Amino acid sequence: MSGAIAFSTPKADILARRSEIISDLQAILPKDALIHEGRELVPFETDGFIAYTRLPLAVCLPETTQQVAKVLSYCHENGIPVVPRGAGTSLSGGAIGQEDAIILGLSRMNRILDIDLPNRAATVQAGVTNIAISEAVKPEGFFYAPDPSSQLACTIGGNIGMNSGGAHCLKYGVTTNNLLGVKMVLIDGTVIDLGGKALDSAGYDLMALVCGSEGQLGIITEATVRLLASPEGARPVLFGFPTSEQAGACVTDIIASGIIPVAIEFMDKPAIEICEAFAKAGYPLDAGALLIIEVEGSEDEMEAMLAEIVAIAERHGVMAIRRSQSATEAALIWKGRKSAFGATGRIADYICMDGTVPLSQLSYVLQKTSEITDRYGLRVANVFHAGDGNMHPLILYNINDPEDAARAEEAGAEILKLCVDAGGCLTGEHGVGIEKRDLMRHQYSDADLRQQMAVRAAFDPDWMLNPSKVFPLEGRDD
Template sequence: MSLTLPEPDRAVLARQDDLVRQLGRLVPQAVLIADEEGRRTFETDALTAYRCLPLAVILPSSTEEVSSILRFCHENHIKVVPRGAGTSLAGGALPLEDSIVLCLSRMTKVLAIDTLSRTACVEAGITNLGITQAVAAQGFFYAPDPSSQIACTLGGNIATNSGGAHCLKYGVTVNNVQGVRLVLMNGDIIDIGGDHLDASGYDFLALIVGSEGQLGVVTEATVQLIKAPEGARPVLLGFASTEAAAACVGAIIAAGIVPVAIEFLDRPAINVCEHFVAAGYPPDAEALLIVEVEGSDDEIEYLLEKVEEIARDYKPTTVRRSQNAAESALIWKGRKAAFGAIGQLSDYYCMDGVIPLSKLPKALEEIGNICKRYRFDVANIFHAGDGNLHPLILYDANDGMQLQRAEQCGAEILKLCVELGGCLTGEHGVGLEKRELMYVQYSDADLEQQMRIKTVFDPEWLLNPGKVFPLEGRPPQ
């Protein structure tokens, strides 16, 4: 473990029993978890190398409960870590020893569906997939689709500005959320945006989306719904080199075609997915693209024809068009299972950088070189259409030295992304993981301004401290 958490407030730790008793008066006993065994369930998120037992965990069931808990914590100087499903790969939901975890996973209600305005108002603890399931019968869906969508919550998606395979066409979370109900650290409840498309004044909604639980706790949101297309179908394109596949991605986008998704898997990823799902991926390919287009049957045929024509310049070893819904589902099953499948074979450290599309071939070559230098195998599975890279560095978590080296290797990869004109995170957030790399991307003045915004919303830095901003150079807490 190379990243440290802020020093705990000893005065808060000394009052733990008393504070838990007082919290117990604010919420029903059933939603307050104070015993050690119960708290252990929340000691980590999907960045499992880091663990920390919180003071207590509370699972509120309403905005009003969230408000009274935050007001109490504010008055008693207790830190609060907001949490959805805990699938953060960046340690964003990692508790602190002197914090409570405020987990919204019980707040799953669909409050309103308005198919005329094409919006749904939902509680923040609903799963990403749950939104689509709630509106599918009316012919709609919620577009951002993180691979973790079966578990991750809308609140977590908003906090990290989540993306997914199908965000190339429809945009990421910030492009699909219209309003939020936010509880500030002092307990105040505010609404930003809402039922209407555009709000006057500063774009505070864009500030909240992606703020990683630093500015307030989202309890409800109004999201946009998209009319489900008549149909959608992918084509599988296999290539003899990662460079050829990467160049083909750029050529498809440069031609002005906007597929719904362009996903990239390299040889190690193809092999593992094929082994676990038997999705029919070509075993001889060094790299695979899944390019999905949507529309009517005629539109799909036309667009797939165009994509295949462009791909021919890069000498594909496989071109296989899905012929029906079952084949399409199988192709996506392989991709969606990729992280889990690799996780069954090896521990991995998943990076999340962004690069300009034109730099994709160079980025992949350099990532290979960096991993070779650190003597790690790497598997690449990512949203290629928007240049969002996910190299998975394969390492042995039981060996502390390997974790430290994997983190250094990952840091070099993220620095490379910034050098190539990209940025540190596409969708997983900064969290704990990339906190100390913020100086690579931002100047001191930039960071200072960002920290001043945090201070406006949360003057004592009680909300999710220890994340996002480098530990040194912060205002005293």
């Protein structure tokens, strides 16, 4: 990439004390829980936002909340920045470290601690993968709702840090709507518990604040999440439209009518072609845009909701409707959608934007997005959670051509500003990270940002936790 996004300058005093810090951390942690040799650090030099790489000072892989507390307490006393990391699937650079920072990896804290079906709750360590929770309770007929595309790999701790969403969040909400409690270690090593299995909480809702705070307020080591009963049945249906504008207008009308399907996913022509070539899911290649709409419930409920949706789609010129005829076919439809990023990666480098807009602006923003990428001479594929207004334009470019990379980054920034100007926001589920840090000024006034930073300082006054992320580097109080 062009390098337009800067990291903060590593602190010389920390770099000078590197070996001392490593041996101190080795003394705190179990054997094999500290990675510090150059070659072994390479897997940690970037995350899902592969455009930037930085090697950390070391990687700590604690196994208990107490070990996390000891590491934080040590780093706090010694002024060493700490970057938390789950599976490293962040698309905004949230888990990338730098030379004067340690990465605190939670991957070894991967035990499911308690499944409490009477209270529809599961308590898990932060490094448990998203899918593992649903798999553990599936035999009993339950599931955990948020389902990011990376759910096979990404961890619940990372999901909380980014307030992750997914295709099925239209009906079930994002992480914050499905989280009951967390255990969190503060920068000085204090362990606090937020939320719990009961509704609401007395005092301030710090749990909601922590959800989406990108690891800057504390390190989450355990989470209690809500379990939902699996629906009687679920069925994705494909709707092909001549144009993106028609598909977008159809989504707007479905939501405005008050119908809430489980999922409404959108693909434009380039996305259909890319995903179909990879997954052979039977997507209609002659359509200008495609909606995957999933309904659930009993056979009667699904049919009743589908009838309403079909009537709306017909008003918007739908050209093809294809119901999945079997569980295999349904799984294939979702496989095509969930592999969109991987499939795109096979044909080009790309950056994935994550703007969110009010539903009524969907068609307008899609059209303007095309105009922007056309102007930069770039290709774009749109594949996203349309029911939430959560757009994911994938801007294709060549990572080895610095000029092309710079153009992609500029076009991406312009698209995100467009989302904000249309009444939306910079991120739906991928977080701000380093990627959108400087765009925060476009979304927020100085007073807004000052207040957010004051809240941050109430947890971490010295900006030790994931310091280069979320807020513009310039104009910070420190």
